[in-house]
Amino acid sequence: MSDLVSAGPLSVAALSLGLTWLYLRFGRNEPFVPGLAFPRQLHQPLLGILRLLKTVDLAETLFVDAADADGMVSCKLVTANVVCVTKAAHVRQVVCATNHRVVVSVLSNHIHKLLGDKSLLLLVHDEWKVHRRLIARAFHWQSLANMVPTIAKVSEAFVDMALAASQPVDVYPLLKLAALDAIGLTGF
16 A cells, blocks of 8 residues: 555656646747748647637638738647748649648648649659649749740639639539549649
């Protein structure tokens, strides 16, 4: 019985030290990129901004309201440091900046459901490197500038079809068809 009595305080001390280490290692929500917006008030210890990814309205508080003038914001997603970019110029710069990819399962599940398992944002390692080399010429700015009128026509047709519906419409199949139309018409 005396062993249990003396082991109790030691167990409590070890548990409190473990929890303190866990909080200091993973739970602190501190800025990690100097000069980039970091909304501390939106973070929760150990979870970061995870709760904000439940709905579009909650995500808007992070991606729109908390972003700086350049449309960038830094945050923690569980234990990962994340920089969110919302402007096309920054997205292109980030996607093309490196061959290294880290898959964040919370986000990749949503991207997989929306874009499929071979989408550009889900490719990693050699698969990403090969794909990047293959499509680099297609994404040259002159090629893209020539595609804009065609993509605008497809987009207008998509919007007209969605607005013409009198009942709620599942836009996912329409988005797939619009993407296929754009790919086919631009000769991608």
